Amino acid sequence: MKLLDELLKKCRPHGDLLVAIVLLFSFALLRIFSKSLIAAAIRKGQWIHHGPEFWPNTILTFGLFLCAILVISLLRKPAERSAEAEIGATSVELMRMLKVAIFLVAYALAIPRIGFIPATTVGGVFYLLALGERRPLVFAGLPLVVSVLILVIFTRILVVPLPRGTGIFRLWSFFLY
Amino acid sequence: MQHVLAGLLTVVQPANMLAIIVGVFIGMVFGMVPGLSGVTAVSLLVPFTYGMSPITGILLMVGVYCAATYGGSITAILFNIPGDVMAAATAMDGYPLTRKGEARRALSMAIYASCVGGLFGTLVLATVAPQFVKVALAFGSPEYFALAVLGLTVVASLGMGSTLKALLSAAFGLLLATVGLCPVSGVSRFTFGQVMLQAGISFIPAIIGLFAISEVLSRMYDREIQTPHDPEALREARRFSVPSISDIRHTRWTIARSSIIGTVVGMLPGAGATIAAFLGYGIAQRSSDKPETFGQGNILGVAAPESANNAAVGGAMVPLLTLGIPGSASTAVILAVFILHGLRPGPLLFIRFPVFTYAIFVGMFVANLVMLFMAIALVRYLVRVLVVRYEVLSMVILAFCIVGAFAINNRLVDVWVALFCGAVGFFAKKYGYSPAAIVLGLVLGPIAEDGFINGMTITGGDLWAFLSRPLTATILGLALLSLAFPAWVEWRRRKAIPRRTNSA
Known part of the structure; x- marks a missing residue:
């Protein structure tokens, strides 16, 4: 239990960054594989303006952009994050x-x-x-x-x-x- | 006027009156207990509305929504632990009043202000909504897209915490909404070959997960799991009474002003009772002769947030009823009840079912009065719920969460959706993301996509043509402003800090 407490204390300051990175990777992977995840049977030029992949891709690109900003901003402020280490659950x-x-x-x-x-x-x-x-x-x-x-x-x-x-x-x- | 009378006749039917009374009771309990909330209550009650007529189901929800907004103030005043985040502003002066031995005064003022605010909000709703419907009839797909964008930007910019994280939460909600068949083309998206996911992610199981399951998980991860109840404060609550005439006179202008603020803020899609409460409190403090007494037990500090957050309930119903766009997580659940009963809120609801809509207005009015009498009579008994161990309470909540998630569509996949969203909600709360923005993204996603794709078809694929429509341009401009304004304020604040440091 003591070991777990120590581990929690050590990991806690990086939790915010870790969550942001997980989000970044999730958005990136979904964006990369969106073509195969959104029915591959769509024919080129089938849709006049925007196909069914347009909206999810817009959201994924937007999310990816926000995640990137968040990760950068968290990397630039390590001091603020470490202050949280002393409090929190055991x-x-x-x-x-x-x-x-x-x-x-x-x-x-x-x-x-x-x-x-x-x-x-x-x-x-x-x-x-x-x-x-x-x-x-x-x-x-x-x-x-x-x-x-x-x-x-x-x-x-x-x-x-x-x-x-x-x-x-x-x-x-x-x-x- | 005949619609109002017909609405009144509908509401006074025994089944409907019972629904309001039961709803107010449940709302008060859920609002009061930390770790439960109004959203939890309305989402858990959705399956119960199956066996009811549409109006009875909606009135049950309305009762819960009104009372839960007030309920949080009880624990905020007695123990400095807001039952719901909406009551956080009330704790700032409510608890100091309890410390001074004036808990009874604070509690009676909270219910009085809540009732007045709620009645005002309902009156405005009943007056404004039918007029607003005339404008709403002119709305087309691009306007609905713009409104969805406004809802998401407002919730992100006015949220408590990081705008970036709130926007990211909204994007996550929008992404969840794309799972299933595309509403325009019928092509499957992000289903990973699972047939069960083709129907998409139902938002009731998602809300149960994001608000109820995540709340239990968060509470279990909390060091102080039990509500620390002060026996002295509990004894004070037993002698609950009506506010004194001098307090009513002293607070009348504050309550009037906060009620207006609450109603207006509530009308903004994405804003809500919490923001209304803090805004009401802040303005009451700024306009007071003795601002330094706020935070030390000023009765105006109880009256202002309570009247504002309850007035916001009426305001929040305006976009829901007139446009079919929910402005908060609770109204999103109420929208689900409408849809479950085959109704779609919006301008046509007023034209096709006028008695139904007016029955909702009258029902909200009655719910506020029931709340007043119930609080005076029952708060002394209700506070005893707080001595129940949270571990025991959580077992009951989780069982109802799981059965509630299952009962919506009789699908086990919804139970897994609720559990997944519970985990998402836990991490979201822990790291400052906004579960409310995720829900709004999930609810507004299909509206935004439909509006955008249909709008593009109407305009022949010309994005700029969106902006040539005055209503769309105005709403999108407001959305941009709602994001830019807080960023500008933050930039000014940061610029001012080094200047102050240099001068010091």
């Missing part, structure tokens, strides 16, 4: 945020496989336990209440077909909605 906050991010990805992956209601109930329990909730009534009860609430509102009132999952989960879901 490894504790980073791990907490990563837990939430991992939960979200796992939740989105689980929904089509085990269905919405089991994913929310089980996922909710794990989420609260991972974030330090130790009151059984809260970590076990709240996900159940939220699942029932979603079930009633979305399947009964709004008639939205929630994902049912596959296999046994799919069969089981028909008992609920």
Whole structure:
């Protein structure tokens, strides 16, 4: 954890520049490969004035220009960026945020496989336990209440077909909605 | 007048009144809790409007929008933590009043000023919008393109932070809007062979990601995750009351002036309640006899931003209803509700469905009154939400985010869009980019592209012909001015610093 804290401290001043460079490269790559990414089947001279690639290319060129200015301006002001290094999140906050991010990805992956209601109930329990909730009534009860609430509102009132999952989960879901 | 009466009769129907009351309640809670916001509330509520009639759905949204703008002031006054960025200006004098033991006075002034500002903004909306429709009918594709450009430049230039980063955010939003089939030619763009992406990126999942998921991630990354609630301030909030006559008299001109400022600023596409609040506060301070008392607990410092940001709500509805161009993230979501119900805001809405439009005006009027009574009766109980651990609250928010993103089109790809936008929003907030500009880019992108390509077809491919149309030239001129003016002010400021240093 100490190592991570040190790493965070070291990297933080360069974060702004790093984000600007990532943006610059993204805009540049999209601009370079825009022809193949915007249906290659367009015939030359097919469009009278501007084809479907004109608008995205204009935006990409504009974005590229802005990114270049931003990167240059950030490179010229290293002193201002380093002042930020002393404050900000530590490894504790980073791990907490990563837990939430991992939960979200796992939740989105689980929904089509085990269905919405089991994913929310089980996922909710794990989420609260991972974030330090130790009151059984809260970590076990709240996900159940939220699942029932979603079930009633979305399947009964709004008639939205929630994902049912596959296999046994799919069969089981028909008992609920 | 008969439209107003018909609108009133529509609003007083039980289902519509209930929608307003529920909307105001939800808006107040979401506006109050730091880490939630009005935009989060309206985006999470979109799927709930499916089962409602169009007017009931819109009134629910309007209730949320009005109340969320006020809700942020409660925590700003009590704990110096604005529930929403719109209430940041209120904290400057609201919190010092709490420190002086006058939290009750500040809270009652905030709701009174919010209500007056909101009512004024609605009155202006109801008066100006029908007149503006006559002008809007003359708008063609080039004008719509110019308006979209104006919206993006205003949000970039008036945003809180770097203009360059705000412009870059808008460009990113415009780029996201190009994903899917081209609206003019039907050719697929940036779909990477994914059939699901051909429908494009829906902006409700994007908004859920940019504002709700990113907010949870940002809060988790924050050292102070819990709202530090002062028990003494919470006790003060229990004795919530109406403002005194002397305070009402003392603040009347400030509230009137700020309401006008708020309405005008709100009308500008891209500007919004936050800018209105800071402008209202700044002008109140400058025109005060005792400007030095601002920041130390001056009641005018609560009245000015609160009346301005609530008046901006009415103003922001003008471009949405008359032109179909949203000026803020919240109005972009309201536009989505219109589209979901098969309606398109714009001049024709006034001509084809006059009762519907007037019901919105009356609904906003009623929402402000409901907000006043609800605040007086319920704030003492609502503040208890603040003692709930954020980790627990976030579980409920995230579950509704995911189901909300899915329910828009019943597509799992929208859940991934929301998660992607959540990550984008997290980094955007952390490094000073503007999530609001990304949303406006995403919403205004198709309008700008349609306007530009159709305009080029009309003018025979002549770009200069755009400028020969007086309306287009004026709007594009304003867009240029909105970018050039802050740059000029910044240049003057930088020039003045070395001069001052030399003279010292």
